[in-house]
Amino acid sequence: MLNRILDHFEEWLIAFLMGAATVVIFAAVLHRFLSGIPYVQELTIRIDVSWAQELCIYMFVWMAKFGAAYGVRHGTHVGVDVFVRMLPKEKAKYLIIFGLLAGALFTGIVGTLGARFVWENGFHYAFFHRFGIDTGDVPEGPTSPDLEIPTWIAYSCVPLGS
Numbered sequence: 125m126l127n128r129i130l131d132h133f134e135e136w137l138i139a140f141l142m143g144a145a146t147v148v149i150f151a152a153v154l155h156r157f158l159s160g161i162p163y164v165q166e167l168t169i170r171i172d173v174s175w176a177q178e179l180c181i182y183m184f185v186w187m188a189k190f191g192a193a194y195g196v197r198h199g200t201h202v203g204v205d206v207f208v209r210m211l212p213k214e215k216a217k218y219l220i221i222f223g224l225l226a227g228a229l230f231t232g233i234v235g236t237l238g239a240r241f242v243w244e245n246g247f248h249y250a251f252f253h254r255f256g257i258d259t260g261d262v263p264e265g266p267t268s269p270d271l272e273i274p275t276w277i278a279y280s281c282v283p284l285g286s
Contacts, residue, residue: 189284234286241282
């Protein structure tokens, strides 16, 4: 049951991120094009879309991270198994088990390091501040240049997708 909910959540999240990023990029390109037309330029010059590129980068990073996790669970992730297919089945199973364990270890390490990075990049401040814990000398953390959101939000795709 939980696996089905997670699968559908990931499918919807990936589809939303791809679609929304496409719409944002299209709007930014259209804005750039319209800004070159003499009489329309005066209207479009007032609209700031400098944030569009940064938002799309974050959206595609989130989409790629969750897409990779979805692909791994469904066995559609890109893999090199030429050598494994050449081995007899009795020996291939040990290599497959090793590969799965190595993948799980890698994912655990990346997820743990990502969670620590997000925590130290400002999530700890947001957490403490949200629950009324004294933040003391804890730094608030950096913000992104165009969107001006805390960077821990953008980077949290690493531990969440892992």
